[in-house]
Every structure is written in structure tokens, then in C-alpha cells.
Amino acid sequence: MIRHMLLLLTAWLAPAGLAMALAIGQPIEFDNEAQKRQYDTLVRELRCTVCQSETIHESNAELAADMRRRVYDMTLAGHDADAIVEFMVQRYGDYVRYRPPLQANTWLLWASPFLLMFGGALVWWRLVVGRRGMAERPDFTEQERAVLERLHHDA
Amino acid sequence: MKLRLILPLVATFALLGLLFVGLGMNSRDLPSPLVGKPAPAFALEALEDAERLVTEQDFIGEVALVNVWATWCSTCRSEKPLLMELAQGGIPIHAFNYRDERDAAVRYLAVSGNPYRTIAYDPRGDAGIDWGVYATPETYVLDAEGVIRYKRIGPLSRQLLLDEVLPLVEKLRTEQLRAEQQRKNEARRVAQS
Numbered sequence: 476m477i478r479h480m481l482l483l484l485t486a487w488l489a490p491a492g493l494a495m496a497l498a499i500g501q502p503i504e505f506d507n508e509a510q511k512r513q514y515d516t517l518v519r520e521l522r523c524t525v526c527q528s529e530t531i532h533e534s535n536a537e538l539a540a541d542m543r544r545r546v547y548d549m550t551l552a553g554h555d556a557d558a559i560v561e562f563m564v565q566r567y568g569d570y571v572r573y574r575p576p577l578q579a580n581t582w583l584l585w586a587s588p589f590l591l592m593f594g595g596a597l598v599w600w601r602l603v604v605g606r607r608g609m610a611e612r613p614d615f616t617e618q619e620r621a622v623l624e625r626l627h628h629d630a
Numbered sequence: 631m632k633l634r635l636i637l638p639l640v641a642t643f644a645l646l647g648l649l650f651v652g653l654g655m656n657s658r659d660l661p662s663p664l665v666g667k668p669a670p671a672f673a674l675e676a677l678e679d680a681e682r683l684v685t686e687q688d689f690i691g692e693v694a695l696v697n698v699w700a701t702w703c704s705t706c707r708s709e710k711p712l713l714m715e716l717a718q719g720g721i722p723i724h725a726f727n728y729r730d731e732r733d734a735a736v737r738y739l740a741v742s743g744n745p746y747r748t749i750a751y752d753p754r755g756d757a758g759i760d761w762g763v764y765a766t767p768e769t770y771v772l773d774a775e776g777v778i779r780y781k782r783i784g785p786l787s788r789q790l791l792l793d794e795v796l797p798l799v800e801k802l803r804t805e806q807l808r809a810e811q812q813r814k815n816e817a818r819r820v821a822q823s
Contacts, residue, residue, distance in 0.1 A: 524764050537729060538764065541755040566670075566762035568663045 506551065514550045518543055521563055522571050530573060662781040664762050669696075669776045672757035677727045677735055677749035684750040690776030693802040694722040695769055695795075697746070698758070700730040701738045703766040709785040710745065716791070717745035721799060724748040728766050729755050771798055774806040 505511040521542060523534035531539040531546070542563070549559045563571045575581045615623065664670070669686045676682040689696055697713060699706040717723055725746040727735050732751060739746075752758055761770070764783055771780035780798055782790065 537755065538758075541759055545759050565663060565667075566759065567764075 670760040674750040698768040713745040
């Protein structure tokens with residue numbers, strides 16, 4: 476039983492390790508911990524422009540490998556994260572950023588969750604008020620009361 | 631009450647309209663932020679001669695195209711007859727040989743013809759990143775000052791050339807002539823005074 480579980484565990488872990496190695500695809504050595512952290516963050520924040528829905532960390536495309544290498548080289552050369560992102564944006568446009576900046580053409584993107592929430596709240600409020608209005612309607616008219624009375628008796 | 635009935639209808643049509651516009655959009659049409667900027671600097675070996683250095687200065691001087699190609703790129707192959715025509719028509723075309731093997735590239739050009747004036751050999755895609763290359767083929771139009779004025783991601787077509795590239799080249803050449811004329815006049819005025 477235990478052997479089975481161990482086997483299962485290794486079978487599950489091995490491909491994960493392999494995939495990681497492939498995704499990174501190159502020897503990674505840094506001068507210090509800060510550089511490593513910067514690299515690890517950046518490769519997960521830059522989009523592979525040919526694959527479009529992957530970061531350059533995940534992608535196996537050659538362009539992604541080039542971009543990773545450039546991020547690595549620039550990190551070692553002492554550029555900070557902002558400078559590297561700016562470098563990529565200048566060449567590939569805002570599209571390379573997985574975290575779009577808040578600017579004139581993206582405000583709708585950033586505002587949309589709040590707009591939707593506001594819209595939902597509005598609808599909800601109207602429904603509640605509408606219902607309450609119904610409940611607080613003035614009493615039945617004489618005629619309605621008579622009808623109700625009759626129905627009640629019949630039942 | 632009336633508003634209550636119309637509102638969902640309006641909302642539905644707004645959504646449909648949005649989806650319809652989205653249908654016509656191509657997510658691969660990415661704007662190039664390099665258009666309007668000077669040609670990025672690079673220094674690479676020439677394809678034909680590893681001893682010779684090619685830089686962005688070799689691309690600059692007249693209105694020219696810069697084509698990014700490779701022998702493994704079949705779209706580049708099908709695009710090449712058009713480039714040959716352009717070259718014969720007197721439009722200078724420079725190139726990056728992108729992530730390719732030198733021998734294969736040289737042989738390919740020897741056999742099928744070479745439309746390029748200058749070819750920079752970029753086996754690791756180094757200049758590729760500086761020039762914001764996504765994928766081959768790509769074609770840039772540089773004006774005489776070396777400013778990128780147009781970029782096409784993907785193959786050129788005859789229609790595209792007629793509609794966009796050639797008129798632009800024509801316009802840029804006129805601009806260049808005018809600038810030169812102005813410089814000459816300027817020089818003459820200085821000489822006379």
C-alpha cells in the first residue's frame with residue numbers, strides 16, 4: 476500500500492519537475508537573491524507576444540526564450556524591474572504586460588468590475604424597493620375584501 | 631413600465647453589437663510602438679561575411695524596406711518573389727536573417743535569387759528583440775532619416791503593397807527630395823551672404 480502511494484507520488488511529481496526545467500530552459504545563476512527575485516517576478520509578468528495567453532515563463536516559444544534571456548541579461552546588468560518592463564513595452568507595446576497600467580485607454584478595463592458591481596447593486600436595490608412598495612400597498616378596497624371573504628368561506 | 635420593457639432589449643442589442651465588433655477584431659493585429667521611432671541600434675555580422683559588421687547605419691540613407699526572414703519560414707519563401715520585384719523596381723531592401731543557419735541562408739539566396747542589399751545575420755534573435763520582432767516575416771519601412779514609418783507583421787501581398795507600402799514609399803521619397811532641396815537652398819543662401 477505504502478509502496479503504491481510512493482509510486483503514485485513520484486509519478487505525479489516527476490513530470491512537474493520536468494515541465495519546470497523545460498519552461499525555464501536555461502541555467503539560471505544570479506549574483507544575489509534580489510536579482511533572482513526580480514527575474515522570477517518579471518518572467519511571470521511579461522506576456523509572450525506570439526503565444527498571447529502565456530507568460531514568457533510558461534511559454535516554450537523561441538521568442539519567449541529570447542525575452543527571458545534578455546530579462547536575465549538586463550537583470551544581471553543591474554537594470555531595475557521598471558526599466559526592463561519599459562524596455563519591453565517600447566518594443567512590443569503595452570500588450571506585453573500581464574498587469575496593464577492604469578491609463579487613458581485602460582480605465583474601462585480597471586473600472587469595469589466596479590461598474591458591474593454598481594449596476595448589480597442598483598438592480599438589487601430597485602427590486603427590493605419595488606417589493607417593499609408592493610407590501611406597503613394601501614389596504615384592499617371594499618370590493619376586493621368582499622371577494623376575499625367569499626373565497627375564504629368557500630374554502 | 632415602458633422603460634422596463636425596453637431596457638432589456640436595448641441591453642441585449644448593446645451586447646450583440648459589442649460581440650459583433652469583437653468578431654471583426656483580429657487579436658493578432660498588434661500595434662507597433664516602434665512606428666515613428668528611429669531604427670533601433672544593433673551590431674551584427676553580415677550574412678555573407680562573418681568578418682564584416684552590419685549596423686543600423688547600413689540600413690539608413692534612403693527610403694528603404696527592412697525585411698525579417700529565415701529559410702525555415704515558408705511564408706517568407708512565398709513572399710520573396712514580391713521582394714524580388716520590389717528590388718528590381720529600385721526599392722532598396724535590407725534584411726535580418728532571423729534565427730537561421732548561415733550556410734542554409736546563403737545557399738538559399740544563391741539558388742533562388744537575392745533581393746537584399748544588406749543582410750544582418752541574427753541567429754540568436756538579439757536584434758529581433760530590439761526591433762520588436764514577433765515572428766517572421768515582418769517588414770518595416772524606414773524613411774531616409776532612418777525613422778520607422780510602417781511595420782507589417784506577417785507576409786506582404788500585392789494588394790498590401792499597392793494600397794499601403796508603395797504609396798508610403800512614394801510619399802517618403804517626396805519628403806526626402808523636399809528636405810534635400812531645402813538643405814541645398816539653405817547652403818546656397820549661406821554661401822551668398
